[in-house]
Amino acid sequence: MSTLPIATFAEVRAYARTLMVRHRGSLALMLSLYALAAVAALVPAYVIGLLTNDATSHALTSNRIVDLLDVLASSSLAYGVLSFLARRRSYILGERVFAELRGSFLLSVLNLPLLVVENAGTGDLLSRTTSDVEAMSRTVRFALPEWLVAIIQTLLTFAAMVLVSPLASLASLVSLPILFFATRYYLRYATPGYRRERISYASLAGTVAETAEGARTIDALQLGDRQNRRIEANLRENFYAEMYTLLMRMVWFPISESAFALAVAATLGWSGLLVLHHVLSVGAATTVTLYVVQINDPLDRLVSWLDELQMGQSSLARLVGVSGVHDSRPLTGPEPADEELRLHNVRYAYGEGRDVVNDVSLVIRPGERLAIVGPSGAGKSTLGRLLAGTDVPRAGTVTLGGATLSDLPLTTLRRHVLLVTQEHHIFLGTVRDNVALAQPDASEEEVCSALDAVDALAWVRHLPEGLNTELGTTGHDLSPAQAQQVALARIVLANPHTLILDEATALLDPRAARHLERSLSAVLEGRTVIAIAHRLHTAHDADRVCVMEEGRITELGSHDELLSLNGSYAALWRSWRHETS
């Protein structure tokens, strides 16, 4: 199993920079609004300083109070309005950026080479699609804007403090080294803890999902207690994970909070001394102290969002990583001369293992019905994948009309050869959407006749909304057999010249399967059909039967020829048809 790549720090930074540059206008507007709001927020403390000065020099008059309170009221109002506008902008921008991020991630997913998808499995990709996108949502919509705002507020408040009195502001800096070291320590130990928390919640969700979906099996096999123990174990792990990060915060919080208190006390004491030495006015000391109290808030947010940002960065790396995988398949390439599929001395092995397809040569005649039979593990499905161009042989060639399969652009390949496996998936959407997956412009008649070709039209007509019935996890539930019929209807509608059916009717009951195959072959007259099947009637109905054993083709010929050959196919057939006893 190969895994999907994760972007490097430099790639993530470059990606973030591109995003920022693309939205520089809105970003600048948002930050300016925030800066203006931050300036407005600085006024009240200054006004209080002026009031204090007037009070201590007994210069306070009614008019002065009204004037100053006018300023206080209007600056508060300005702050309210500006911060409203700034926040609104920031939410709107966050939604836009996040929407772009989601969209471009899904586009990368949709462009992943088939082989990469097959090899990496859906698990990793699914967790990127769900939990990493979710983590990014918090980062992009809340953490990042809040953090940028906190920086602006911190800088502007400090600037104001320095403007009032550079000397008095010095004391406010005492908290910085404490905050720096405490936070660095905290981030180093807490971040893996938050990751562990996320993983522990994902496994709880997994166990609960598995338990709810498998309720019947759990009941039948009396697995209730065991599943309950598993849920308890998950909860216990959730608890430990939470306790760990809590412990980290229990070290960090008192230290950083005390540092904030220290800054206030130190500034008050220091500026007080300056007042006593007639270097500073009482009002200025008051204002500077109020500013220190005020700066603690953005400073706190500045450091508190760091863990979230760090996690966001690692999620972004996993999202951007997917976009780095490119299809090795060319976008343009040769056009096959005809429809003849040809395997020449083909070998295939998974990883370093032994060849599961071992020196196979086979010419498939256009328009024939070929059945591939053989015991499990004989390499039938691998052969199917090689014929469909999903996998590339280790040695030897697979050609279609003289062109090597792996040189064909994906769109060309799909027009010619399509593979349907036992694996079925019903997508969210209507029956029509599911059938017309690749042919969105197909007419209702075309969709109906494809469904008819797989014996599905009757039951589709009986669905609550017929063709427009919503399917998928939230809609109408189809049986596995019905899902398989939909999968087949899909490729009937796609209408390639060669169809490879790998156990594509295995989930239907035998009679229905045979009936389906017969109506299908009527529709597919003239098309090449390669059927990998375990039910021997499929072989019986085929033009040629290919028997595979241990990676090799051991028998090849028509049903009657193989029967007269009296080999393993004949033996199996007789037992199937109850002719031995």
Place this chain on the structure above:
Amino acid sequence: MPHLPYRELPDANPGTPPTRSPSHYLAWLARQQRGLLSLNAVFGIGWMVSQALVWAAVGEAIDAGLVHHSPRALLTWVALVMVLGIVQALCGSLRHQLAVTNWMHAAFRTSHIIGRHITATGDALTDEIPAGDIVNTVMADAMRVGGTFDSSARFAGSIVSWLVVSFILLGTSVQLGLIVLVGVPLLTCLTIPLMRPLHRAQAAQREAAGRLAAQASDTVTGLRILRGVGGEDVFYANYQRQNERVRLTGVRIATPQAGLESGQVLLPAVLTVIVTFIGAHDVMNGQLQAGQLVSFFGYTTFLTTPLRTAIEYVISVTRAYVGANKVLRIVRTVPTVRDGATRYQWPDGFTELRDERSGVTLRDGRLVGIVSADSADVVPLVERLGRFSADMRGVTLDGAPLEEFALSETRRHVVVSEIEPRLFSGQLREELTPHDDRDEAAITVALHAASATDILELLAGGLDARVEERGRGFSGGQRQRVVLARALLTHADVLILVEPTSAVDAHTEERIAQRLRLMRDGQCTVLVTSSPLLLETTDEVYLLHEGRAVTHGTHNDLVAQCADYRRIVLRTDES
């Protein structure tokens, strides 16, 4: 990471909650952790009150220290500022710790209760509530229930600190004290209406975002098919359409969200302006000192915090109520089948299990085939034999109603393996023998019988390999054989296998048919199938029509005598 010296969560027994109403449920939870909640409130109060009192010390430092030129007084009050700061830091940290603990207790107890329930109700629950909703309730609603226990201590702190500030002000000015005493609750009530449009917009966005996430997961789950057959463009266009919809619902949140946040700052500012205005006049008239004015300004800016906390608490209670309602919807479901009057005990060896309505009799030691033209026909019979049906009339074990045996006994003695049973994630060994009977030799025999030894060879780690969620790593045929081995390993007295080989090839099917017979020799086994390879090995076969046995005999006899049977099993009409 090490285990911590904390009392483990969850408790072994989460208790039995009242299911009458969400309020009863929340009250019950609160009672379970009342000690922790009270302690948390103490620190919540200490934390908030010390924040308010810092302003008193700052004011005194200005008046006694700066205005009256006393370095001593300055130092004393500065020291008090520091002490109050440290008290605030310590109380705040302990408050946080207890808040998280309270949250966990409530949330995990709720998850645990749901967990216990879903493992015991069978499919009665999933018939009513989709699995996705159950996951959501555990992951989100239980957390919402916990959330209110997180914020309750801060709420207590808000109330007390608001009263403390009001009384301090009353001590110097009745007018100012009354303004704060009345103003804060008034402003809170004024802010609450701002929440309603926000909540509506958030709910709309959650729904739209949920649909988008489902669409993305759907695309990824079906990606192999999508990349194989095509249709990426359509999917991308659909996704982008919904993506844009989600963005717009998000934009619709922006105004009420920004409004609420700015309102939470702007409304208390009204209080600040009024208090400062009156205070400044009092200073002018000599009734108040300059430092006290600074304190008053400080108090009113501080009051933003209790105000915000009160609003947060109201939100959290509403959410907890909604969450508890969803939790109760799950907890209220009852299983379809439950023990009634248990009068009999399973015998050591039984003679026959009989279903009157279909006319099928299972005798001990026999391998029985059940064939029907329509596979749906057999389902009610299987449900009755396995006691999954609520209507058990006419099902008897050696003459005694099967209903009157203990359910757990019946489950142990009669095992039904349906079409597409579930595989769970875990070590293969444990998934094969979930009931702690991990005899390697027995597992090997069962895997051999299910013709599944080749799967073991392919897996790195053999029996220790991990089975993925739902057995996703296996092909359909592999999954079916593993599940068959698991069923065989139950060694049940009556083993009912529904289409056990539908996804395996004919060669393998034939092998399984032979080995199954050997392995289950002397035990009662039922094969619901139409495969001639399996039926050939049976002792007797029932042919069902519309749920009733129409004929009964050996496979060979039925092949020879019954045209319907031949048509179904040998498909003679068409070849």
